[in-house]
Amino acid sequence: MKKFEGDAHLLYRGRRIVNFRPLLFLAIAFGGGIFAAYRLGMHALWIALAMAAAAALLPLLFPSGRRAAVGVLLFALALGLTCAAGSLAFGMRTADFERSPVIEGEVVVAGTLEEVGRTEKTTSLTLGAVVFYTPEGEAIASEGRIRAYAYGGAELPLGARVTFAADVTSYDAVSYGRVNASYIIDGVRYTAFLSDGDVTVLAEGTPDLFGMANEYLRGLLFENMEEGNAALAFALLTGNSGWMDGDVLQNFRYGGVAHIFAVSGMNFAIVYAALLFLCKRLRLRARIYVPVIAAVLILYAGICGFAPSAVRALVMCLVLMLMEAGGFAYDRVNSVAVAFLAVLIVHPLYLFSVGFLLSVAAAAGIIVLGGPIARLLSRIRLPRSLASSLGVAVSAQVATFPILIDCFGYTSGIGLALNILFVPLVSAAYGVLFVLALLACILPFAAGVLLLIPEFLLRVCIFPVLAVDFRFWLIGGFAFGSCALLWYLLCWALSGKINLRPLPRAIACTLLSAALVVGMVFANVPIGYEAVFTLVSDYGGSALLVRHAGGVGLVASGRPDGDFLEKLCLREGIDHFSEVIFLAPAYEVNASLPVLLQYAEADVLYVSEEAEFPESLFRTVEVRWESAFFSFGGGEAVFLNEETLYWNFGGAGVLIAMGESPERLPRCDLLVAEREDAALSAACSPSLEVYFGPAEGKLSVYSSGSLQIGRKDGIISVKGRVS
Amino acid sequence: MRAGLVKFIAGAAALILAGGAALLPVLVPPRTDGLAVPAGQTAPFDGTLYVSVQGEGVAFPGSYAVPYGTTYGELFALAGFAGESPYPPEAPVRMGQDAVLGRDGIWRVYIVV
Numbered sequence: 001m002k003k004f005e006g007d008a009h010l011l012y013r014g015r016r017i018v019n020f021r022p023l024l025f026l027a028i029a030f031g032g033g034i035f036a037a038y039r040l041g042m043h044a045l046w047i048a049l050a051m052a053a054a055a056a057l058l059p060l061l062f063p064s065g066r067r068a069a070v071g072v073l074l075f076a077l078a079l080g081l082t083c084a085a086g087s088l089a090f091g092m093r094t095a096d097f098e099r100s101p102v103i104e105g106e107v108v109v110a111g112t113l114e115e116v117g118r119t120e121k122t123t124s125l126t127l128g129a130v131v132f133y134t135p136e137g138e139a140i141a142s143e144g145r146i147r148a149y150a151y152g153g154a155e156l157p158l159g160a161r162v163t164f165a166a167d168v169t170s171y172d173a174v175s176y177g178r179v180n181a182s183y184i185i186d187g188v189r190y191t192a193f194l195s196d197g198d199v200t201v202l203a204e205g206t207p208d209l210f211g212m213a214n215e216y217l218r219g220l221l222f223e224n225m226e227e228g229n230a231a232l233a234f235a236l237l238t239g240n241s242g243w244m245d246g247d248v249l250q251n252f253r254y255g256g257v258a259h260i261f262a263v264s265g266m267n268f269a270i271v272y273a274a275l276l277f278l279c280k281r282l283r284l285r286a287r288i289y290v291p292v293i294a295a296v297l298i299l300y301a302g303i304c305g306f307a308p309s310a311v312r313a314l315v316m317c318l319v320l321m322l323m324e325a326g327g328f329a330y331d332r333v334n335s336v337a338v339a340f341l342a343v344l345i346v347h348p349l350y351l352f353s354v355g356f357l358l359s360v361a362a363a364a365g366i367i368v369l370g371g372p373i374a375r376l377l378s379r380i381r382l383p384r385s386l387a388s389s390l391g392v393a394v395s396a397q398v399a400t401f402p403i404l405i406d407c408f409g410y411t412s413g414i415g416l417a418l419n420i421l422f423v424p425l426v427s428a429a430y431g432v433l434f435v436l437a438l439l440a441c442i443l444p445f446a447a448g449v450l451l452l453i454p455e456f457l458l459r460v461c462i463f464p465v466l467a468v469d470f471r472f473w474l475i476g477g478f479a480f481g482s483c484a485l486l487w488y489l490l491c492w493a494l495s496g497k498i499n500l501r502p503l504p505r506a507i508a509c510t511l512l513s514a515a516l517v518v519g520m521v522f523a524n525v526p527i528g529y530e531a532v533f534t535l536v537s538d539y540g541g542s543a544l545l546v547r548h549a550g551g552v553g554l555v556a557s558g559r560p561d562g563d564f565l566e567k568l569c570l571r572e573g574i575d576h577f578s579e580v581i582f583l584a585p586a587y588e589v590n591a592s593l594p595v596l597l598q599y600a601e602a603d604v605l606y607v608s609e610e611a612e613f614p615e616s617l618f619r620t621v622e623v624r625w626e627s628a629f630f631s632f633g634g635g636e637a638v639f640l641n642e643e644t645l646y647w648n649f650g651g652a653g654v655l656i657a658m659g660e661s662p663e664r665l666p667r668c669d670l671l672v673a674e675r676e677d678a679a680l681s682a683a684c685s686p687s688l689e690v691y692f693g694p695a696e697g698k699l700s701v702y703s704s705g706s707l708q709i710g711r712k713d714g715i716i717s718v719k720g721r722v723s
Numbered sequence: 724m725r726a727g728l729v730k731f732i733a734g735a736a737a738l739i740l741a742g743g744a745a746l747l748p749v750l751v752p753p754r755t756d757g758l759a760v761p762a763g764q765t766a767p768f769d770g771t772l773y774v775s776v777q778g779e780g781v782a783f784p785g786s787y788a789v790p791y792g793t794t795y796g797e798l799f800a801l802a803g804f805a806g807e808s809p810y811p812p813e814a815p816v817r818m819g820q821d822a823v824l825g826r827d828g829i830w831r832v833y834i835v836v
Contacts, residue, residue, distance in 0.1 A: 651770025
């Protein structure tokens, strides 16, 4: 056997250290361009072009033949241009989203009903062709869509022209430190909350083909199956889990298997495989079956309401089908790279969509790590099929771990086992359900009989999820931030995709592991401060969290949303607060405490003595009425009124204002307020101001995400926190 | 050679198409600044506690500006009080019930021994 020249190399085996894949590099360049534009704006465009020019000059420095030089030059240019195209696409899409005018406050809205979605308690109505009528009599037409949440089950026909009066809020491209990727992708610029009876239909319309198909399928399932099973089947088929029981759905989330309700790769792969099998059996040619399968898949994505995960899976599936039909050499890394590029071309904001990142990470993880893990397992004499399925499940979990932790704050500790057991079962049940539901749609008179088998299969599949509470198996309380990059580099170094010799590989892995451990400690443990507290905010509430020797203290705004508190507790890994303060009127404090107690225990609730908080014999939490300074969060605090607290944080005066403030205020070093207020700021003359809500040119949780505030040696410092 | 040329043309066409698809739907001037807003700011604080010590047996009654964390023992030594202290000497001075907010917006702790 002929040896490669490169075999003599100390570091790697074979010809080169990694196989050069132009498509992978182009995909990374496009994604990099988008990310650079997010951080740097249009400077990214010039940087990309400059880097392309610099890379093109490289061959001149290391001459190795003219042809090679031309190749490198052309590819460097292509990379630079791809990167620049990514930046430009991102800049234009966000500019287009922000071009719709900002509308705030009470207005009358008229629009055409385009989508109806359901959650446990609310119905979401998405309207296009929107016109706002302001109280001043001005009519403002906007290209942005509005999503109105109606309490109760509003039954409105798709395509109808409707009107309602509501308090409208505009979404910015970034709020609370996160890119609102799904809103930008859906073109939803506004939101409003209304009651069921508030909506008036101006003109009946006809829903589109997809809407009608969706309604027909739902009607058929609910008529012929038990309600819970019908809701489950509908969620599996269309990704609309709104009809399911909220607690059951939450248990699926805690178990790390809720991804089965996002119509994504699994569903499209099964449908595609079934159709391809059928077409090949019928001996159809590629030029016939490719458009037929594409049409069916597009129709299916349409029935799913063109949800982002469905569009993504559709694009990936179409790209892979075309590559296979076109006879391009099948390489799994290239396929994922092409699909990644294609989805980002459809909309560059997908780069910030959690679902997209999870899909890509899982697919790439299986390709890069699945093989080596399966080989490792078969060495300990596991049957090949078991080793292979374990390899797939473990590699997908490893690759998605940092994304799950950073985006949701937790991941399921039992998710791996559940995914190994549950996903193949559900995939099989889904395949049967899809085929029989399709038949039932064609032969509605036989639907009752046809749907019996999938109903039984689904009931068997979800039994373990209904029987066990998975909330106690969660991993969380830390964040990866930029350390995620080290995690992925480590995965890559461990994989078979890099041709390192054993010793250099061991050294690289050890160094990367050490860097990861040090990075994670620095990112998550506040080092170099005497004491630290954290500000967290969302559309559902605002909170200040302080960890001290005596426990964890919480100061929250009134009536925080249950989802907000749950996310806060899971993300921070807290199930017990030593002291709690709600800066709100007494009746709101009374309503807020039970919401908090659903997610964490509390020892003491402090309330202002003047607040007239009702006494009750049935409280599980000790309530203390305070009129002077009391111990809080390792310092001392005093209520200035129901909504304002002064807190001496180790010598630094912190004024926390969540609403109306009293006229006379103490001087403070740091002002933490719900919203910007010039009078408040002038009255307490702070050295630093931090706001939960939007504040132009000031530090805010709204623009930067959660903030960490520390003190040391007479200095208060505020910085953005990892996650 | 010819196959290579065909592949190159096909690749270039795909790239141009992709670029066009990425930019065409919204022909608006791009956003020039980034969306990410980095956070980071520091400010000094003096950490001073204003305490007024009065009472019999206090050699130097009056107001004292002491650093946060000063103990009652240190404060009474400063004020020249040698009698029996009603507060534990090793405990840091607390604002407690005795702090009063002045018109100038500063909290002052009044201790009478």
